[in-house]
Amino acid sequence: MFEKNKRINYTELKEFSRKVMRKAGCSEEEAEIVADVLVEADLRGIHSHGVSRLKRYVQHIKEGIIEPNKDPDIILETDLSLVVDGKNGVGQYIANKVIDMVSKKAKTSGVCIATVRNANHYGIAGYYAEKIAKNKMIGIALTNTAPLVVPTFSKHMLLGTNPIAFAIPANSKIILVDMATSIVSRGKLELYSRQREKIPLGWAVNQKGKGTDDPDLVLENMKNRSRGGLLPLGGEGELFGGHKGYGLSLLVELLTGGLSLGNFSYETYNKQGGISFFFMAIDLNIFGNAESIKKHIDELLVKIRNSEKAENCERIYIHGEKEYEKRDENILKGIMLDNPTIESLNELDRL
């Protein structure tokens, strides 16, 4: 049993998560990787993708959306590509396995791209892109998701939040961009709803496809697969570039569901998860001396960090920094989870 308002040691949280997934029917290897990916998210302060997901995963296993103990099938393989069928297995397990294959092939070929169909939610996309970058390569990880986002001028949730994760090793540390192509994720709306707060106008639209500040309305519409939903990065219409966010989301759909001949976001969670992934590893050495490139990149980072701050702003961040610093802090002090998450963990503990 976990106590509310008290920090939890991350190894303890990982061990707990592993046991929950084992009890739910996962193999040792599956349970280990799920626990690792979830706790990594919490360590980095991305609680929407942390152990708060455990309850949903257990439920998904019960419902047959996730099928534990399934090894992905390799449908097609070339020197620099893989097409994988995840057989609706555990998302993190599939992704991690494919990432290892992609990294290995890219080390030999210079580049490797994998596309995966029939997978499941894999947690934070950044975990996988980063794993490639730790191997001194550029890592890209894309996934489609449940349909939650409306294309520009539509009121129909067809697109996923379709995150893009991109990692590149600099000399100092890894630069890690990990972003939903919607302005915010569903998790953010759930947070506002729990706190009984309105959301900023411009994040989401109602059934008419027009802006709303009511998170409960949008969440209810998501649950019923009604109309309305999250807005792509850039917002409603085209004035602030909503069509660009929509374009990025489309790009992710095409590279995941498209190339894999898998499901598009609007076809997912129909009996089974049916999520699609896209991974790419690019060895820096195909462009010359990797160390020179990494040093060169550090110049850009220094320049940005040291640039003049906008009024009332204290610091300019490079992507990944906030999360890595949070991680260092949470490893030392423990992870602080919100009360609903603690309750969900204790509920799982009692099962």
Place this chain on the structure above:
Amino acid sequence: MFEKNKRINYTELKEFSRKVMRKAGCSEEEAEIVADVLVEADLRGIHSHGVSRLKRYVQHIKEGIIEPNKDPDIILETDLSLVVDGKNGVGQYIANKVIDMVSKKAKTSGVCIATVRNANHYGIAGYYAEKIAKNKMIGIALTNTAPLVVPTFSKHMLLGTNPIAFAIPANSKIILVDMATSIVSRGKLELYSRQREKIPLGWAVNQKGKGTDDPDLVLENMKNRSRGGLLPLGGEGELFGGHKGYGLSLLVELLTGGLSLGNFSYETYNKQGGISFFFMAIDLNIFGNAESIKKHIDELLVKIRNSEKAENCERIYIHGEKEYEKRDENILKGIMLDNPTIESLNELDRL
């Protein structure tokens, strides 16, 4: 001499552009490709990147920023990569040449990536991504630009507008996403300035790094390389995802100036252009049957097109459609240019 308020036949405009570039010192091949890329932009309605650029190109040649009659050097070559030094030659000529090499290599290897340093402005990025897609491959074209965009929480124009162009062949037509990673381009501000209109708050910031609706102030600051500038997609701060647009812009800097050991945007136009490119071609056949993939992608397009429109919206677009339809219209009816552009052409004609 071109008449104001009258449509111009595109072949006539292309021939005129070719002659201007020839007179400015370009080789026949250079002049041809510059004319083609510029007029393609005007045909598609992207006038900020059309023949209105001719005057600036001629000026850049005079100033030595662009050096005509320079063939790019291949610094490094593998089965699936190219590193190219553009020697500050003509941007369109370099890009077009590299795109042909990348396409050819990808047809053999499955994937090819090129990175280019010391190049110049190449016009619309979509031209190059599309050229790859016409070869039934996925095309990606990135470029950094003059420094015009402020990173989140900074007031320093360090990043370029850094457009991302992505093209993929569907069964029906090519899907072409071509977008600056800033909310709008400098060209949009120039348009508002000419029309003596305020810009929407949220596009750009003043010298303090805070929102402004004054296009002239921002343009003046750009000219003086002062502070303030364009905002990344997602806007000021993080509330609407400005850090995501900043992340995308960073990604482009890293893949262009970073991998090529070339200039970052803030180092460009220092005596010479010094622009960096990144191109990638991916053959669909490395993922199985290209025709099946293209058919599958068409399903997504049909679903999006036929989805329910938001209130008061008449049509949902797939990226590229607007421009292709405009192109068809302009080929038939001629291209309508604004008066300042007509004046600049007539000025060039008198030289």
